[in-house]
Amino acid sequence: VTVIERKEYRPLTEATAITYLQKLGYFKNELCECIEIGDGNLNLVFKVKPVGSEKGLIIKQALPYAKVVGESWPLTLKRATIESNATKIYNELIPLHAPKILEHDEDQAVTVMEDLSHLQILRKGFIEKKSYPFLAEHIGEFLAKSLFFTSDFGTSPAKKKELEYLFNNPDLCDITENLVYTDPFFNSETNSFEEDLTDEIQELWNDADLQIEVAKLKLDFLSKKEALLHGDLHTGSIFVSETETKIIDPEFAFVGPIGFDLGQIQANLLFQLFSRTELKDEIIEHILNIEKVFNETFIQLWEEHSVRPFNQKALINEKLEGYWVDAIGVIGCELIRRSIGLAHVEDIDSLEHNQKIKAKKKVLKFGVYCIKNRFTIRNIGNLLNGLE
Numbered sequence: 325v326t327v328i329e330r331k332e333y334r335p336l337t338e339a340t341a342i343t344y345l346q347k348l349g350y351f352k353n354e355l356c357e358c359i360e361i362g363d364g365n366l367n368l369v370f371k372v373k374p375v376g377s378e379k380g381l382i383i384k385q386a387l388p389y390a391k392v393v394g395e396s397w398p399l400t401l402k403r404a405t406i407e408s409n410a411t412k413i414y415n416e417l418i419p420l421h422a423p424k425i426l427e428h429d430e431d432q433a434v435t436v437m438e439d440l441s442h443l444q445i446l447r448k449g450f451i452e453k454k455s456y457p458f459l460a461e462h463i464g465e466f467l468a469k470s471l472f473f474t475s476d477f478g479t480s481p482a483k484k485k486e487l488e489y490l491f492n493n494p495d496l497c498d499i500t501e502n503l504v505y506t507d508p509f510f511n512s513e514t515n516s517f518e519e520d521l522t523d524e525i526q527e528l529w530n531d532a533d534l535q536i537e538v539a540k541l542k543l544d545f546l547s548k549k550e551a552l553l554h555g556d557l558h559t560g561s562i563f564v565s566e567t568e569t570k571i572i573d574p575e576f577a578f579v580g581p582i583g584f585d586l587g588q589i590q591a592n593l594l595f596q597l598f599s600r601t602e603l604k605d606e607i608i609e610h611i612l613n614i615e616k617v618f619n620e621t622f623i624q625l626w627e628e629h630s631v632r633p634f635n636q637k638a639l640i641n642e643k644l645e646g647y648w649v650d651a652i653g654v655i656g657c658e659l660i661r662r663s664i665g666l667a668h669v670e671d672i673d674s675l676e677h678n679q680k681i682k683a684k685k686k687v688l689k690f691g692v693y694c695i696k697n698r699f700t701i702r703n704i705g706n707l708l709n710g711l712e
């Protein structure tokens with residue numbers, strides 16, 4: 325009989341994070357310093373490094389509640405293991421674009437990772453108007469490889485079902501269901517918006533056609549089991565430099581509709597278009613190229629690595645078109661929820677009040693347009709043509 329001893333969960337502090345690492349054998353006889361650097365909605369993130377050195381290690385620990393709301397919103401610790409497992413899969417499939425994992429402790433919901441602090445969160449870099457010449461290529465490749473090799477085109481039925489089992493992530497899927505597909509579309513307490521938007525929001529809540537289309541998209545989110553998704557692929561989940569791109573934070577990972585990851589990243593790039601007055605062309609190019617690189621790479625992977633005899637090009641083309649139709653619906657929901665729902669984006673919220681309201685009005689209108697017209701818009705080129 326094997327007895328598995330579970331250690332009681334304890335949130336780390338800056339002091340205990342150092343001893344935690346040293347007990348594992350890292351920086352053992354060195355004087356270390358630690359700071360909590362987490363700026364996300366859910367977790368603690370510590371950087372521990374020997375005094376005087378630049379590079380250290382990152383310890384990420386899930387809290388048993390949503391940090392952004394407080395202890396009144398309990399949240400499963402299992403998400404830390406989901407994130408660690410997804411990151412390990414990304415390391416196998418697209419090692420250049422995933423952080424290295426050194427340790428994972430399920431009981432403490434802790435993951436020790438390589439230190440990426442020479443990189444910057446993409447959302448921040450974009451706000452500072454930095455340029456990323458390889459970004460679309462890297463993101464397009466990440467999307468194509470992670471989604472193809474975990475889809476029925478690229479993995480066996482048995483492995484696909486294993487993925488569904490391993491990434492059974494009901495609590496975090498519930499958060500997305502509520503925050504992306506439900507709450508922004510009625511007068512929910514979780515919403516947060518400026519009074520100046522009351523008329524636009526009332527119109528949105530009274531739009532019966534919109535409600536039906538959002539309900540259909542929600543059903544897609546719940547029932548389409550197409551591939552292992554990152555599940556929260558916004559520009560805050562990407563670390564970048566001019567030459568490097570690393571995808572982090574897949575704690576929302578689950579097997580779902582491919583269009584969800586495609587749509588979330590594109591919506592978050594669109595926020596840059598809505599908030600910028602200059603260098604818009606760079607963003608437009610990223611948005612178009614992500615679609616191009618994703619489609620080309622997905623087709624190439626299908627030609628070279630398909631595990632099934634689905635050997636008709638017409639099928640793959642039809643599927644790709646379907647992924648983008650779904651993605652355009654997701655873009656609409658993400659644009660709306662990040663403007664009036666619980667979790668906003670700094671790209672827009674950091675604008676001066678009048679500019680912010682003007683931008684949000686445009687975002688809401690465009691979001692509704694995407695959701696209602698996704699079947700006729702069909703691709704990103706057409707989508708951008710619909711922008712005023």
Ligand code: SR1
Pocket residue numbers: 365366390392499500503556666667
């Ligand atoms: C309570 S969590 C709010 C949002 O933060 C995460 O990054 C997800 O996007 C989630 O919807």
Ligand code: MG
Pocket residue numbers: 364365556561573
């Ligand atoms: Mg996150």
